[in-house]
Amino acid sequence: MMLRARAIVASVIMIACIGCARVSSDGSSGRHAWTHPGHLTVGSSDEPDNLNPMYAHTDATDAVDALIFAPVFRYDTHGEFVPELATVVPTYANGGIAKDNKTITLHWREHVTWSDGEPLTPRDLRFTWRAIENKHNNTKLSAGWDDISAIDVPDDRTAIVHLRRANAGILGIFGGGGGAAYPPLPEHLLGKLADLNTAAFNANPISSGPWLLKAWNHASSLEFTPNDRYWRGRPKLDAISWHIVPNPDVLIGQLRTHEVDLIQSVGDGKVRDLSNLPGLTLARHRSANWRRLAINCTRPGLRDVRVRRALAEAIDWDHLNATVYHGINERAHSDLPPDSWAAPTVPFYRHDLAGAKRLLDAAGFHPGPSGTRRNGTSELHFNISATNKPGNEQAEVQMQQELRAVGIELSIKNYPSSLLFAQNGPLYGGTYDLEWSIDTNAPDPDNQGEWSGDFVPPKGANTSFLRDPILTQTSDAALRTFDRAKRKALYQKEETRIHELVPAVFFYWQTAVAAYNDDLKGYRPAEYITDNWNSWEWSL
Numbered sequence: 001m002m003l004r005a006r007a008i009v010a011s012v013i014m015i016a017c018i019g020c021a022r023v024s025s026d027g028s029s030g031r032h033a034w035t036h037p038g039h040l041t042v043g044s045s046d047e048p049d050n051l052n053p054m055y056a057h058t059d060a061t062d063a064v065d066a067l068i069f070a071p072v073f074r075y076d077t078h079g080e081f082v083p084e085l086a087t088v089v090p091t092y093a094n095g096g097i098a099k100d101n102k103t104i105t106l107h108w109r110e111h112v113t114w115s116d117g118e119p120l121t122p123r124d125l126r127f128t129w130r131a132i133e134n135k136h137n138n139t140k141l142s143a144g145w146d147d148i149s150a151i152d153v154p155d156d157r158t159a160i161v162h163l164r165r166a167n168a169g170i171l172g173i174f175g176g177g178g179g180a181a182y183p184p185l186p187e188h189l190l191g192k193l194a195d196l197n198t199a200a201f202n203a204n205p206i207s208s209g210p211w212l213l214k215a216w217n218h219a220s221s222l223e224f225t226p227n228d229r230y231w232r233g234r235p236k237l238d239a240i241s242w243h244i245v246p247n248p249d250v251l252i253g254q255l256r257t258h259e260v261d262l263i264q265s266v267g268d269g270k271v272r273d274l275s276n277l278p279g280l281t282l283a284r285h286r287s288a289n290w291r292r293l294a295i296n297c298t299r300p301g302l303r304d305v306r307v308r309r310a311l312a313e314a315i316d317w318d319h320l321n322a323t324v325y326h327g328i329n330e331r332a333h334s335d336l337p338p339d340s341w342a343a344p345t346v347p348f349y350r351h352d353l354a355g356a357k358r359l360l361d362a363a364g365f366h367p368g369p370s371g372t373r374r375n376g377t378s379e380l381h382f383n384i385s386a387t388n389k390p391g392n393e394q395a396e397v398q399m400q401q402e403l404r405a406v407g408i409e410l411s412i413k414n415y416p417s418s419l420l421f422a423q424n425g426p427l428y429g430g431t432y433d434l435e436w437s438i439d440t441n442a443p444d445p446d447n448q449g450e451w452s453g454d455f456v457p458p459k460g461a462n463t464s465f466l467r468d469p470i471l472t473q474t475s476d477a478a479l480r481t482f483d484r485a486k487r488k489a490l491y492q493k494e495e496t497r498i499h500e501l502v503p504a505v506f507f508y509w510q511t512a513v514a515a516y517n518d519d520l521k522g523y524r525p526a527e528y529i530t531d532n533w534n535s536w537e538w539s540l
Contacts, residue, residue: 032279034258035519038238040540043251043260045389047219047244049418052202053182054132054139057421057428059289059440059530062177063264064242066532067224069183070208070231072106072125072174074533077526079288079443081171082533085109085120085184085208090171101166101482106159106174112231115207118188122159125174126151127187132180136195138423141180141460143449144173168482169446177529179449179461181442183208210235210536220244236522236539246416248389255280255515261540262516262523264531267391268326271513279518286339287512288441288528290332293399293505297466299433301380306363308502310356311434312349314406315399319351321508324395329508334495335439335447337509342445342488344495349505356406365407373407381409382433385426387417392436399436410434428457430465438510442528445491448475451498464503471497 031037046060053065066074073081073089081089087107090096096105112120131137132145147167152160163170175181186206190196203216210232211224222242226235243260245251248267254260256277266274266282274280293315295308302308321331330338333346360366365373365380373380384399386392393412400410419425426432439450449460452475453467471494478490498504514525522537 041241041260042262063530066530067211071176071183074176079528102163104161121156122153124184128185169444235536266513281518283514289510291438291507294435304363306359310359312505313352314356316351332506342491344492372409383413384434386436466503
């Protein structure tokens with residue numbers, strides 16, 4: 001996970017209502033008999049790891065935080081900014097962005113409050129910036145915020161953000177979710193704490209968004225009630241129950257029995273099972289989620305780029321996509337979406353077993369008695385880690401078999417998502433070898449937080465731990481100009497370098513499929529960050 005705000009692109013959402021024969025529950029409402037009016041139950045396989053976004057690393061947190069918090073801007077279905085706490089999006093034309101690119105003026109909405117009735121003002125934004133920069137806080141990522149030299153608050157309606165240097169992605173850190181995009185936090189509650197690392201707020205926050213967290217029943221559910229003080233007004237629904245169901249088969253079963261109304265991301269292998277379920281809408285759309293094989297470049301054996309390249313060539317990625325993932329998703333060339341204005345031209349790694357063996361020979365690794373390649377005392381035996389989902393293990397087993405054919409042994413060691421992505425977990429702690437998961441982007445192509453040597457954990461999300469001066473310089477240069485032509489050329493250079501050094505193998509862009517009770521109205525799946533961007537409009 002990283003700071004990335006993506007180029008504004010249109011996503012195509014195809015919504016197919018499957019078997020929508022209606023059953024009236026009362027003879028007049030037209031609702032299904034199983035629908036509980038006003039009460040939406042969402043089924044999710046993952047649980048947030050923290051509700052303070054400064055410390056959280058999971059998509060589940062992004063989704064839940066979109067219900068609780070009001071950011072300065074939200075993203076709509078096309079990745080365009082929607083003013084939230086700010087009344088307008090700053091531009092050159094409206095004077096919000098100064099000509100020197102170092103001053104951003106935010107015009108704040110009047111009469112916005114926290115759920116406890118205290119005013120929510122630009123002072124909370126200034127406090128949040130100071131908290132992120134506080135070295136006592138174990139902030140997961142500070143990219144973008146580091147470029148702020150001061151935030152002036154002349155009054156409750158204005159924040160003037162001063163930058164040390166130009167940052168083309170600066171508005172993205174004020175956006176709704178993903179990477180280092182954090183909403184304002186309440187100074188009146190947190191301002192006197194030395195650090196926020198163990199603050200009670202992290203598990204039981206007050207709200208600035210449309211929903212209040214009523215209860216977090218760990219490993220079971222999160223319960224939400226409307227925030228009557230939300231500036232847009234009370235949401236249309238009366239309650240949201242967020243059920244945590246790690247087993248995808250059980251989750252699909254609960255959709256069939258109407259225990260849940262909505263699954264926001266149906267597993268690839270389950271879509272066909274739902275195609276004839278009455279009263280269900282399936283919504284398919286490209287999401288800005290990309291799956292990759294991450295490689296820890298500091299681990300023995302993996303320090304050699306030839307070994308990393310051999311990994312990339314030994315696995316038949318097209319076959320993996322067609323079999324385990326049912327060919328639903330679009331193969332990825334890079335971590336920049338193919339419909340982004342910054343999308344590079346980068347080839348796929350070819351599937352070449354003979355070539356992989358030659359690379360390993362050149363690196364000095366030769367087959368030992370067991371067939372596993374060795375170089376003196378060093379053996380090519382790696383762990384691969386993912387979250388505890390059957391589809392992940394199926395993919396890992398297929399990779400395990402294919403790598404064994406070239407003399408690389410793979411052991412599978414999976415974790416709950418809350419542990420894998422924890423600040424001190426295997427990924428950010430650097431104790432993994434290979435990692436198989438999905439990352440997510442927001443509308444600007446800035447990906448400095450993932451590839452720059454300046455953002456190796458605990459300073460950022462460069463979990464490949466690769467410190468390459470070219471990637472560090474190029475990713476930074478791309479952020480320091482607002483000229484799209486120059487930025488595109490720099491991202492082409494950066495992505496070409498990533499392809500050469502193989503800190504990760506990009507696998508696919510996810511085709512997201514949401515399945516929901518067709519009594520649910522106003523639900524509009526988004527390409528970026530979370531489908532919960534407009535939850536105040538939902539009705540049931």
